[in-house]
Amino acid sequence: MSRFFSSRLADLVPYTPGEQPREDGLLKLNTNELPFPPSPRVLSRAQELTRALQLYPDPDCTLLRRELAQAWGLEPEQILCGNGSDEILSFAFQAFCSDDRPALFPDLTYGFYPVFARANGVPWREIPLREDFSVVIDDYRNLEGTVFLANPNAPTGLQLSPGEIEVLVRQDRGRVVVIDEAYVDFSRQSALPLIRHYDNLLVVRTFSKSRALAGARLGFGLGDPALIADLNRVRCSFNPYNVSSPAQALGRAILEEEDSVPLRCGAVVQTREKTVLGLRERGFSVTDSRANFVFAAPPHMGGETLFHALREKGILVRRFDKPRIAEYLRITVGTDAQMDRFFAALDDIGKEAGGL
Ligand SMILES: Cc1ncc(COP(=O)(O)O)c(C=O)c1O
Incomplete structure (x- = not known):
């Protein structure tokens, strides 16, 4: 902070955006974009x-x-x-x-x-x-x-x-x-x-x-x-x-192309519902999301541990270090293939740690 910065804003804590990686190969499920390109x-x-x-x-x-x-x-x-x-x-x-x-x-x-x-x-x-x-x-x-x-x-x-x-x-x-x-x-x-x-x-x-x-x-x-x-x-x-x-x-x-919006969003919703099921089958607590992300907490492994384990496997999700939701991850719904990769990583992490 320079000595010229407004005292009115001195205790400003800026919003932290999700990571926008420069490396290739990461699965980016952390900022709720659509998994398809523009037409x-x-x-x-x-x-x-x-x-x-x-x-x-x-x-x-x-x-x-x-x-x-x-x-x-x-x-x-x-x-x-x-x-x-x-x-x-x-x-x-x-x-x-x-x-x-x-x-x-x-x-x-x-x-x-x-x-x-x-x-x-x-x-x-x-x-x-x-x-x-x-x-x-x-x-x-x-x-x-x-x-x-x-x-x-x-x-x-x-x-x-x-x-x-x-x-x-x-x-x-x-x-x-x-x-x-x-x-x-x-x-x-x-x-x-x-x-x-x-x-x-x-x-x-x-x-x-x-x-x-x-x-x-x-x-x-x-x-x-x-x-x-x-x-x-x-x-x-x-x-x-x-x-x-x-x-x-x-x-x-x-x-x-306004007519195509329900179709494209419908595809995301279908994948969302499959993702919710897959997480619940693995014992996660999952909210009833109506958005293009799911919000889920693992049954045993802490949210922070899982967040880092996914990052190690090249998968970006979001976690908020706040009371009540610190164990939860917010996972953007990607394509079916991307979510398969997500679940494969999740299962590997479970095996390596002796459970999720
Ligand atoms: C609830 C909510 N509102 C607004 C925004 C901002 O969206 P944008 O500025 O890209 O239109 C976001 C982005 O993550 C959001 O989650």
Whole structure:
């Protein structure tokens, strides 16, 4: 830290991203990307961008928002595009939280939420998940602040129904509720239709997970035009050119194939269910994940030991050194062949250690 660093941020603990390895041959099941590449059509768009690279991008993402609105049954004014959904979330912490309006989120959730709160200088309060890791809507009743819920939650994978989200949104119409749907395409139970009826609901989505576009950085805030205008005010005070031309073009190409999303995500869901079964057969405790990862604790071997043993065998998963979940690993669902490799490694580790 230099002597010039803001005292306001002195105790900032940054978010730790999953390992992005440079070595070949590792099986990367640690950051929840899709195991398939973007389609040839999307890849060919990447090559058409020479001229667009010369110019600043459209700051309003006009065409992308128009086409997205058509695909998702919305108006363009209900959409904000961001450099990944992380950026949208950060704008929401800035726009809708303040000293008298803390951010409210579960104690076990996406690790970036407390970082966003601290970096943006807003207070936050963690609401403990129940023993079984569930979110109970009633725990948020009568709390003043802005609610942030990842749904499905990460890293547990558990999901609330749209009906439960509606109850939360109605609890207090003077409070903004942000539903982070990064993983929603692996469950298809979205709160998006509710934004038409509730001006205090913001839904956040991303093309990083289900659309195989994590590298392009494309995320969306979806809500009442007044909420979107607030977020735009923050965005344009920070970086009006927040979505690059290549990202906008790739996003539009993806939308031409919107029909294929359920199919591709369905394949991941099938592999997820097989993975859950395989882990349960080996005695793991596994949550009922609705996302493209599973969250599982081995029966005997500690989570940390297993994490390192898998790393030794070239398999990257994620572990969070936090109370209640320290024994759990978050394992991204890969292709069937990748999961076969994962289980073969797991069984080798079990044999070598005399049990998992
Ligand atoms: C719950 C949740 N929300 C948001 C994000 C951010 O996604 P991106 O910034 O790639 O859109 C992630 C990424 O892991 C996540 O797990």
